[in-house]
Amino acid sequence: MKFRKADPLMRDLRRVLPSDRVRVAPLERSIMGRDASIFEGGRAGPVCFPISTEEVQGCVDAARRHGRAVVPRGAGTGLAGGAVPLEEPVVVVATKMNRLLSVDADQRVAWVQPGMINLDLSRALAPYGLHFAPDPSSQQVCSLGGNVGTNAGGPHCLALGVTSAHVLAAEVVLMSGESVVLGDADGWTPGLDLRGAYVGSEGMLGITTAIAVRLTRNPPAVETLLLAFDSVDAAAQTVSAVIADGIVPAAIEMMDKNIIWAVENFVGAGFPTDAAAVVIVEVDGLPGGVAAEADRVAELAVEREGSVRRATDDEERALIWKGRKSAFGAIAQIKPNYYLHDTVVPRTRLAEVMNQVYEIVDEHDLQVMNVFHAGDGNLHPLLLYDAREPGIMERVHAAGSAIIEASLAVGGVLSGEHGIGIEKRDFMPLMFGEADLDAQARLRRAFDPEEMANPGKVLPTGASCAEVNALGKVPEGVWG
Amino acid sequence: MTAKTSLGIGPEEMASRSALGIDTEELASCVSCGLCLPHCPTFRVTGEEWASPRGRISAMRQVQDHGMAVDESFLASMDSCVQCRGCEPACPSGVPFGSMMEATQAELARRRRVDWRRWGFRVLGHRWLLNQLSRSLAVVQRLRLVPSKRLGLPKIPLVQERLRATGNDVWLFTGCVMDAWQRSTHASAKRVVEAAGAGVALPGPGAACCGALSLHAGLEDHAHALAARTMKALEGSVPILVDSAGCGAVLKEYGKHLGTPEAVAFSERVMDVHEWLAAQADQLPSVGERGQDVTVAIHDPCHLRHVQRAHQSVADVLSRYATVVTLDDEGLCCGAGGAYAAMQPELAASIRDRKLEAINRSGADIVASANPGCTIHLANAGVDVRHPLEIVDEAIDYDG
Numbered sequence: 001m002k003f004r005k006a007d008p009l010m011r012d013l014r015r016v017l018p019s020d021r022v023r024v025a026p027l028e029r030s031i032m033g034r035d036a037s038i039f040e041g042g043r044a045g046p047v048c049f050p051i052s053t054e055e056v057q058g059c060v061d062a063a064r065r066h067g068r069a070v071v072p073r074g075a076g077t078g079l080a081g082g083a084v085p086l087e088e089p090v091v092v093v094a095t096k097m098n099r100l101l102s103v104d105a106d107q108r109v110a111w112v113q114p115g116m117i118n119l120d121l122s123r124a125l126a127p128y129g130l131h132f133a134p135d136p137s138s139q140q141v142c143s144l145g146g147n148v149g150t151n152a153g154g155p156h157c158l159a160l161g162v163t164s165a166h167v168l169a170a171e172v173v174l175m176s177g178e179s180v181v182l183g184d185a186d187g188w189t190p191g192l193d194l195r196g197a198y199v200g201s202e203g204m205l206g207i208t209t210a211i212a213v214r215l216t217r218n219p220p221a222v223e224t225l226l227l228a229f230d231s232v233d234a235a236a237q238t239v240s241a242v243i244a245d246g247i248v249p250a251a252i253e254m255m256d257k258n259i260i261w262a263v264e265n266f267v268g269a270g271f272p273t274d275a276a277a278v279v280i281v282e283v284d285g286l287p288g289g290v291a292a293e294a295d296r297v298a299e300l301a302v303e304r305e306g307s308v309r310r311a312t313d314d315e316e317r318a319l320i321w322k323g324r325k326s327a328f329g330a331i332a333q334i335k336p337n338y339y340l341h342d343t344v345v346p347r348t349r350l351a352e353v354m355n356q357v358y359e360i361v362d363e364h365d366l367q368v369m370n371v372f373h374a375g376d377g378n379l380h381p382l383l384l385y386d387a388r389e390p391g392i393m394e395r396v397h398a399a400g401s402a403i404i405e406a407s408l409a410v411g412g413v414l415s416g417e418h419g420i421g422i423e424k425r426d427f428m429p430l431m432f433g434e435a436d437l438d439a440q441a442r443l444r445r446a447f448d449p450e451e452m453a454n455p456g457k458v459l460p461t462g463a464s465c466a467e468v469n470a471l472g473k474v475p476e477g478v479w480g
Numbered sequence: 481m482t483a484k485t486s487l488g489i490g491p492e493e494m495a496s497r498s499a500l501g502i503d504t505e506e507l508a509s510c511v512s513c514g515l516c517l518p519h520c521p522t523f524r525v526t527g528e529e530w531a532s533p534r535g536r537i538s539a540m541r542q543v544q545d546h547g548m549a550v551d552e553s554f555l556a557s558m559d560s561c562v563q564c565r566g567c568e569p570a571c572p573s574g575v576p577f578g579s580m581m582e583a584t585q586a587e588l589a590r591r592r593r594v595d596w597r598r599w600g601f602r603v604l605g606h607r608w609l610l611n612q613l614s615r616s617l618a619v620v621q622r623l624r625l626v627p628s629k630r631l632g633l634p635k636i637p638l639v640q641e642r643l644r645a646t647g648n649d650v651w652l653f654t655g656c657v658m659d660a661w662q663r664s665t666h667a668s669a670k671r672v673v674e675a676a677g678a679g680v681a682l683p684g685p686g687a688a689c690c691g692a693l694s695l696h697a698g699l700e701d702h703a704h705a706l707a708a709r710t711m712k713a714l715e716g717s718v719p720i721l722v723d724s725a726g727c728g729a730v731l732k733e734y735g736k737h738l739g740t741p742e743a744v745a746f747s748e749r750v751m752d753v754h755e756w757l758a759a760q761a762d763q764l765p766s767v768g769e770r771g772q773d774v775t776v777a778i779h780d781p782c783h784l785r786h787v788q789r790a791h792q793s794v795a796d797v798l799s800r801y802a803t804v805v806t807l808d809d810e811g812l813c814c815g816a817g818g819a820y821a822a823m824q825p826e827l828a829a830s831i832r833d834r835k836l837e838a839i840n841r842s843g844a845d846i847v848a849s850a851n852p853g854c855t856i857h858l859a860n861a862g863v864d865v866r867h868p869l870e871i872v873d874e875a876i877d878y879d880g
């Protein structure tokens with residue numbers, strides 16, 4: 001569809017925003033059709049860059065008057081296609097709403113705009129000795145609005161909980177155009193926890209315009225250990241042993257052989273490229289306790305024939321984390337595309353499921369890399385492929401389905417932190433019965449009766465939700 | 481904020497060819513993770529995807545792979561890129577953005593009917609002509625007949641000191657604009673290198689320009705011709721020291737661009753002057769009375785940090801003579817970018833504003849920058865900025 005100046009939707013949007021903040025060039029609309037997931041076929045309608053709550057309300061009003069859906073977007077680093085625009089909706093981009101509005105260091109609360117970058121917030125809080133705990137791998141670029149939308153996790157959410165535990169309130173523009181505050185920055189509100197329902201709703205209940213985040217004190221002492229093992233089993237057993245020992249580390253991350261190589265090639269942090277798996281364990285707290293816990297972790301690793309390296313300073317620690325956090329991006333050193341899953345399995349079944357993953361991938365003649373939050377059993381198998389190879393997508397999707405089924409079979413769940421978006425939408429019936437899905441759809445309609453907020457995501461469409469056919473039901477042109 | 485697109489576009493010509501001539505493997509190598517976004521100055525100041533590395537790659541794919549026409553918005557996306565290559569070290573997949581952008585600019589240059597740069601940059605290769613023009617410009621500036629700041633020009637000296645060769649241990653590459661406008665920097669660099677014990681050879685007019693500006697504007701033929709001349713003028717096997725980060729980056733990439741064994745061997749001899757000095761640390765002279773009492777913030781020029789990845793050597797050398805602080809913006813570009821400040825004044829100024837904030841936060845008295853473009857751009861905003869070796873030159877106790 002072409003947008004002309006005289007287009008009534010455009011005319012209304014330009015009443016709300018200056019024309020350089022409503023963009024309609026075909027090129028811009030097509031590059032906004034993607035996020036960091038594998039979907040390439042999305043296409044935006046007018047792309048709006050509001051800078052205030054009122055402007056967001058104006059965009060929503062204009063879209064509603066013209067029967068157009070609205071899709072919110074932050075930095076576009078989502079891994080499940082949650083921000084991919086389907087059928088040319090109005091795209092509301094938060095990147096220009098990126099200010100820190102207020103900080104109350106005593107109460108440990110800050111109000112931020114949704115486009116603020118996660119790491120920029122923690123940097124701005126450094127003088128107060130505080131930070132925002134959820135630290136997704138993409139934290140140097142991902143936006144807080146997106147963190148709220150996906151209920152994002154991160155390595156350091158093991159001890160402190162994911163985004164929902166760190167969001168006190170959200171100012172939200174509903175599809176009616178009304179602006180409401182869900183939750184309360186000063187404490188808990190009586191009644192239904194609508195804030196809780198909102199965090200993780202992937203843009204389907206409204207558009208976030210401000211967030212009250214809970215701030216976490218920087219730990220006085222930190223120890224980071226890099227453990228290397230000759231087998232995935234030994235690594236997984238060490239993870240279980242650490243938790244069974246009563247230690248709750250700040251983070252436990254695991255990477256397997258292929259990804260270690262790619263990451264080391266990028267950061268040069270001295271990751272052992274001959275190991276079958278490495279585990280990064282971080283413990284924090286008061287100095288005495290931290291030292292004792294780190295010693296114990298090292299002991300448990302050595303008992304399982306692991307080798308242990310401790311970061312000697314902040315620089316070395318930062319380099320180890322940089323390696324872990326650039327893992328997804330490092331993939332193209334091997335293949336130009338990846339399809340990432342995000343299932344969670346019980347920690348005790350970790351080794352078993354990983355071995356199944358290797359088998360599934362072999363069966364489909366693909367390559368896989370695993371890099372994940374081992375402490376909470378959140379797997380991230382990355383299937384590597386070159387989209388230009390004919391017939392490859394069928395194999396990738398078949399292997400993906402098999403991995404999900406294997407994870408669910410041991411009592412796991414579909415997504416740990418990336419959200420459902422488009423990518424995992426059609427797997428929802430594997431996890432939820434019809435009654436569950438219906439309840440979720442009704443909650444959504446309570447906020448947005450017309451289903452105009454980010455349509456086509458998360459919930460499979462009614463009629464087809466009983467059958468699962470990942471390839472068949474995604475809107476045409478969406479699979480990349 | 482809007483980007484300016486270059487003059488003289490023929491829309492029919494632009495649209496007539498779809499392929500950009502980018503290497504297909506390179507173009508396929510981006511996985512769209514977005515990790516480069518915060519390291520891109522134009523994304524930082526606009527928050528818009530078309531002004532980000534990922535968006536630019538996506539735009540290149542639209543044109544090259546999907547046959548989308550080259551239009552104004554494509555040109556805006558490409559021409560707004562500073563070519564700072566801050567996205568390269570940030571990319572875990574090693575996407576060679578600079579080379580994709582150079583290929584794109586070369587193709588766009590072929591399609592542009594008129595581009596003043598094609599003629600303007602020719603002057604740079606002619607030392608005599610450039611000096612004459614510079615002298616006239618210096619006079620006109622004194623008469624206040626040109627809006628220097630708006631054009632991104634420095635104050636050009638009326639009289640230039642004459643440099644003399646002192647030996648054959650190393651070449652000092654002098655280049656074009658810097659030699660015409662900031663020769664006193666070469667003089668400082670030369671004194672410091674000599675104080676470290678080397679005799680300095682100076683190239684003849686053949687090495688009048690490295691070709692960086694032409695290359696970034698996509699004028700490949702001109703750039704290659706300048707490269708051939710420069711290589712001839714800097715014969716032999718001794719190191720070629722460069723005190724301009726932008727020139728050094730291009731000289732180091734001659735091997736890649738020309739692909740000949742001679743060019744590869746030439747590039748291997750090229751060193752940023754600080755790299756060479758840092759390697760002779762024990763030869764460096766001691767600090768005079770004036771050293772150490774200034775606090776200097778080091779601004780890492782993009783082409784030293786992101787392309788040559790040799791920025792640490794500046795701190796290694798300078799910290800012997802002054803108290804050095806680093807800026808907290810992870811080497812984000814200052815917006816100078818060769819001719820960028822003149823071509824995209826609005827974006828260049830917004831990018832510079834971020835840099836000014838970082839400089840303010842550092843609390844330094846002066847700023848050191850090893851690239852003439854950055855020096856001019858920052859000085860135009862009122863920053864006291866000097867070449868690191870000017871600071872070293874001043875601090876050295878030559879008699880001691």
Ligand code: SF4
Pocket residue numbers: 519520521522523531532533536560561562563564565566567568577
């Ligand atoms: S070269 Fe610089 S301006 Fe251009 S895309 Fe990369 S980071 Fe951005």
Ligand code: SF4
Pocket residue numbers: 329332509510511512513514515516517533534537567570571572573574575
């Ligand atoms: S250029 Fe590199 S960092 Fe940027 S999106 Fe592409 S793969 Fe990611």
